[in-house]
Amino acid sequence: xxxxxxxxxxxxxxxxxxxxxxxxxxxxxxxxxxxxxxxxxxxxxxxxxxxxxxxxxxxxxxxxxxxxxxxxxxxxxxxxxxxxxxxxxxxxxxxxxxxxxxxxxxxxxxxxxxxxxxxxxxxxxxxxxxxxxxxxxxxxxxxxxxxxxxxxxxxxxxxxxxxxxxxxxxxxxxxxxxxxxxxxxxxxxxxxxxxxxxxxxxxxxxxxxxxxxxxxxxxxxxxxxxxxxxxxxxxxxxxxxxxxxxxxxxxxxxxxxxxxxxxxxxx
Amino acid sequence: xxxxxxxxxxxxxxxxxxxxxxxxxxxxxxxxxxxxxxxxxxxxxxxxxxxxxxxxxxxxxxxxxxxxxxxxxxxxxxxxxxxxxxxxxxxxxxxxxxxxxxxxxxxxxxxxxxxxxxxxxxxxxxxxxxxxxxxxxxxxxxxxxxxxxxxxxxxxxxxxxxxxxxxxxxxxxxxxxxxxxxxxxxxxxxxxxxxxxxxxxxxxxxxxxxxxxxxxxxxxxxxxxxxxxxxxxxxxxxxxxxxxxxxxxxxxx
Numbered sequence: 001x002x003x004x005x006x007x008x009x010x011x012x013x014x015x016x017x018x019x020x021x022x023x024x025x026x027x028x029x030x031x032x033x034x035x036x037x038x039x040x041x042x043x044x045x046x047x048x049x050x051x052x053x054x055x056x057x058x059x060x061x062x063x064x065x066x067x068x069x070x071x072x073x074x075x076x077x078x079x080x081x082x083x084x085x086x087x088x089x090x091x092x093x094x095x096x097x098x099x100x101x102x103x104x105x106x107x108x109x110x111x112x113x114x115x116x117x118x119x120x121x122x123x124x125x126x127x128x129x130x131x132x133x134x135x136x137x138x139x140x141x142x143x144x145x146x147x148x149x150x151x152x153x154x155x156x157x158x159x160x161x162x163x164x165x166x167x168x169x170x171x172x173x174x175x176x177x178x179x180x181x182x183x184x185x186x187x188x189x190x191x192x193x194x195x196x197x198x199x200x201x202x203x204x205x206x207x208x209x210x211x212x213x214x215x216x217x218x219x220x221x222x223x224x225x226x227x228x229x230x231x232x233x234x235x236x237x238x239x240x241x242x243x244x245x246x247x248x249x250x251x252x253x254x255x256x257x258x259x260x261x262x263x264x265x266x267x
Numbered sequence: 268x269x270x271x272x273x274x275x276x277x278x279x280x281x282x283x284x285x286x287x288x289x290x291x292x293x294x295x296x297x298x299x300x301x302x303x304x305x306x307x308x309x310x311x312x313x314x315x316x317x318x319x320x321x322x323x324x325x326x327x328x329x330x331x332x333x334x335x336x337x338x339x340x341x342x343x344x345x346x347x348x349x350x351x352x353x354x355x356x357x358x359x360x361x362x363x364x365x366x367x368x369x370x371x372x373x374x375x376x377x378x379x380x381x382x383x384x385x386x387x388x389x390x391x392x393x394x395x396x397x398x399x400x401x402x403x404x405x406x407x408x409x410x411x412x413x414x415x416x417x418x419x420x421x422x423x424x425x426x427x428x429x430x431x432x433x434x435x436x437x438x439x440x441x442x443x444x445x446x447x448x449x450x451x452x453x454x455x456x457x458x459x460x461x462x463x464x465x466x467x468x469x470x471x472x473x474x475x476x477x478x479x480x481x482x483x484x485x486x487x488x489x490x491x492x493x494x495x496x497x498x499x500x501x502x503x504x505x506x507x508x509x510x511x512x513x514x515x516x517x518x519x520x
Contacts, residue, residue, distance in 0.1 A: 033365060155375035158365055161355045162426070165325045165436075166376055167348030213410055214368035 003238060010238065013124045016132045017230040017248070019139035020187040021200060025226035026146050027184050028205030029218050030177060033157045038088050039076065039178070040198035042095035043185040046072040048194045049098045050186070051119045052105035061119065062131055065186045066138075072098065073182035077175065122193030122245030125237070135187050142180050149173065154215055191230070192245040203252040204229060210259040225255045275302040277339075278434055278466055279324055284333030286319055293319045295490045296333070303433070304482075306460040306467045308497070310474055311487035317470045318356055320487060321438055324468075325353060338433075349378040352427030356438040356470075359419045363412035369422050370407040373397055376426045397425040401455060417448035424455065434466040435459065441473070453480055 004010045031037050050068030054061030072094055079090040106116055118126060127135070146153065155163040156173055164170050181201075188197040208222030233248030240247070279301040286294045294316040301307055309317045322328040324335055326342050335342045338350065367375075373394045398404040401421040406414065411422060420440055427435055437456070441449040457480035459465045469481070484500040486493040492508075493500055 033362065149380075151375050151377070151380045154367070154371070158361060158367060158372070158375065159355070159358065161327060162353055162358070162376070164327060165348065165351060165353040166378060166430075167346065209364070209366055212366040214408075215366055215371050218366040 004235075009125055009127075010234070012127050012129065012132045013234055013244065014231070016127050016135045017124050017191050017234060017244075018227050019136045019143075020184070020191050021204070021226035021230045021248075022223050023139040023142040023146075024184045024188045024197075024200040025204035025208070025222040026143060026219055027177075027180055028201035029208060029215075029222050030146075030153055030157055031181060031201060032205045032209065034177075036181075037198070037202050038091050039073075039181055040185055040201040042076065042088075042091035042098070043069050043073055043182050044189060044194045044197045045095035045102070046098035047182075047186045047189050047197075048119065049102035049105060051189075051194075052102045052109060052116065055109035055113075055116060056105050060130070061115075062134060062186065062190065065119075065189070066183060069182040069186050070179050073178045074175065077178050118193075119189060120194050121243065122189070122191055122196060124191045124234070124244050124248075127190060131190060135190060138183055138187055142184055145176065145180060149176070153177065192248055196245050196249050199249045199252065200226070203249065203256050207252070207256040207259040210256070210263045221259075225252065225259070229255055275304050277302050278337065279468075280336040281320070281324065282334050282336070284320075284323060284330045284335065286316075286323060286328065286331050292331075292489065294323070294487075297487070297491050298333075299485055299491055299494050301434070301466065301468060303466055304460075304464055306457070306481050307469065307483045307485060308474065308481040309468065309470045309485045309487060310472060311492070313472070315487045316489060317472075317487055318438055321436055321468070321470050325351065325436060349430040350433045352430070352432035352435040354420070354423045354427050354435075354437045354440050357442070358423045358440070359416045359443070361411075365412060367411050368407065369398070369403060369409050369411055369414070369425075370394055372411050372422055373407075373426045373429050376429050378430050393429050393431075394425075397429040398422075400428065400459070401425045415448075416444050417452065420444060420452060421455070424459075428459065428465070431463075432465070434468060436468045438470045439472070440469070441471075456480060 004014060031039060047065045047069045050065030051061040053068060054064035057064065076090050076094050079085060079094065085093075109116070152163070152168050152173060155166070156168060156170055160170060184201065185197055188200045192200055204226035205222045207225040208218045208220075212218030212221055229248055229252035232251040234244055236242065236247040236251065237244035277300050281297055281299050284294060284297045285292055297320065309320060311317050319328065323330050324337070326345070337345045338347065374390065377390055377393065394407070395404060398407055401424050403418065403421050403425060406418065411419060414422065441452055444452065456467055456469070460467050460480065474484070478497065478501070481497045483495065484493060484497050485491060486500065493503055
């Protein structure tokens with residue numbers, strides 16, 4: 001553990017990883033209960049295209065991916081509402097197009113270089129100071145927006161029609177939730193990569209939901225699982241010389257397993 | 268003869284409303300008004316447009332033709348939503364794993380929502396009062412998914428009345444609830460109507476069980492077949508036609 005006090009790159013990874021994982025877990029609880037967990041998978045593919053575009057334009061990939069994903073998330077919403085598509089078809093279409101675009105743009109950017117592969121598989125240990133500031137800042141914004149709208153998001157998730165009749169602007173809040181999901185996905189991509197980022201949304205939230213007796217506890221437990229997973233994952237990655245993305249998600253899965261076992265023991 | 272001053276205030280006006288879902292009209296040229304203090308049962312056969320009418324009044328659907336006014340304001344310009352309470356059809360068909368306590372379910376409806384750091388004393392009191400009215404105060408920390416359907420419906424009433432609305436709308440609230448619980452449920456609605464007093468609009472197909480509490484009946488079958496007092500409805504041809512056609516259920520306990 002002393003290495004975490006010595007090496008700046010580990011401190012950066014811990015700071016960014018903790019805040020990003022926390023925002024993913026908190027938002028993940030709402031997405032899971034809205035039966036919208038797949039949006040994380042879809043948006044991660046879009047984010048990949050955004051990263052590739054950043055490389056083509058020779059810009060910082062994270063802000064480009066952010067802008068790209070937010071626009072695409074609104075596109076998914078529009079497609080879901082107006083195209084009369086069934087189930088997750090809109091997400092499937094947009095995510096496939098995103099990945100296809102990512103492959104084409106990555107090729108135009110000079111093929112699949114290491115930096116691009118880092119976004120695909122995640123490399124939190126290589127996070128730059130500017131990216132830490134951006135990530136922590138945005139994660140705090142996501143957490144504040146969720147806290148500010150905590151009850152209305154919960155009402156909207158639990159009973160949409162009643163929420164509408166009580167005057168809640170459900171479409172506007174749907175848009176907010178989708179935009180927040182796009183932001184957290186892009187941030188999470190830096191921690192665990194495109195391929196695993198949806199796990200950062202789903203697994204801690206699913207673990208928290210196993211044990212929670214009320215909504216507040218679900219949020220707190222999910223957040224706690226995500227933070228512990230990041231810390232344990234980073235320590236394991238450093239000590240065992242393994243990729244942090246893999247160890248973080250595996251740690252989250254072990255915590256989910258413990259929560260599941262505890263629930264079974266209780267019942 | 269009632270003077271104008273004694274006449275109850277008109278809260279809802281449905282004016283020549285027509286609506287369809289892209290096919291033949293579900294509602295055709297329906298006009299009715301709901302006054303303060305009414306306990307109105309909206310009845311009719313399956314597919315007669317009862318739920319559609321409720322959704323049009325609540326702004327969940329937009330009429331193809333005609334207009335709806337609430338508290339004298341056109342629905343498009345209406346913003347005082349805290350004056351309305353609503354329990355949708357199949358309210359109890361929520362995700363049973365949803366991790367909300369009874370208290371959280373009631374609190375989610377409080378308007379305007381509490382800002383971070385604002386005092387919670389008034390909210391706590393409103394939640395406690397709403398739960399006390401429906402007799403669920405002792406269960407406020409229980410998870411909503413672990414209650415019986417009847418208890419869940421009482422919690423949803425508490426949620427619907429937590430802002431002390433002037434009108435409570437309920438859409439087939441006792442579907443899947445046993446007869447004894449239904450009786451208690453309607454007695455509770457009767458108390459809300461008389462004691463608070465709260466105007467109640469109830470969509471149901473069971474005229475028998477509500478006949479002790481309902482003051483007025485609106486009978487729909489695409490258009491408005493009858494709208495008037497419950498006593499007159501019981502003697503009307505509309506009632507006989509409905510019962511003869513097997514469109515209404517009359518449970519008496």
